[in-house]
Amino acid sequence: MRAVAAGSVEAVAVIDLVDEPLDLESRAWLADLRATGAAHDAAVARLHALLLRAARFETARRRPTLPHLRGDELDDIALEAADDALVSVLRRLDDFRGASRFTTWAYKFALLEAAVKLRKRAWQAREVPLEPESWQLFAGGTAPDEAAARSELVSAVRIAVATELTPHQHRVLVALALNGVPIDVLADRLGTTRGALYKTLHDARRRLRAALAESGLDLEEMG
């Protein structure tokens, strides 16, 4: 069976929805999680331990970027992420089609939960900048001749950003692409989802690229 992925930004992903033959370990996971009684409880406990390991992997990876967080705070975040991921995995068990190992599939839920929580924690109590305060970054950081070669493109981009976008596209593009606001943090503040915000970002980028192409600028190397 083949199907075009629903909700693609563009319909590019033609996904094989073939149910792969499950490897033995994945099959055992599913059987135990679908069992009842003690076998089920033991499998859920093992799954939680697995998810906690993944969540701690993520908090450990990000620790250097979060110097203000204490070790026990990071551990609390990892535990919360594992708890939330457990709920997601159990709820979506029937969606697992054996396209990967069960553990790989389960890990991604824990990593996502941990990453989102850490991004939000890092931006807690921080104002989310929606105005292009970082344009000045274009002024420095490159050698003079590079800067000159880029200046035409940069000023065209600047004009396109100012004139081609809807107010919502402008706000989202500036926050995400210029000011480095994490997409989950912005989604939270604007009461929307990552997927919806990315769609807005994508539409804004298409609009900019179209405008730049119309004014004859070569974007090939910006691939």
Next chain:
Amino acid sequence: MKDDKKLHALLGPAGPEVGCDDCFELLDRYVEAELAGGDADALLPGVRAHLAGCPACREEHESLRALVAESF
């Protein structure tokens, strides 16, 4: 090369890409294809471009790849 980074962040990837939800759906398969040495981009078109355009999904991809690589 801050300018190039900013320009890339503003303009995004040139080619077609999947959205964040589809990227998450496909990520486990994509990572295993990469680790197995397969052509993940040909198998699941649009994921690599999305990872180039979306810092959050890119971070999650890097983490999943690193975690799974430990036992692959």
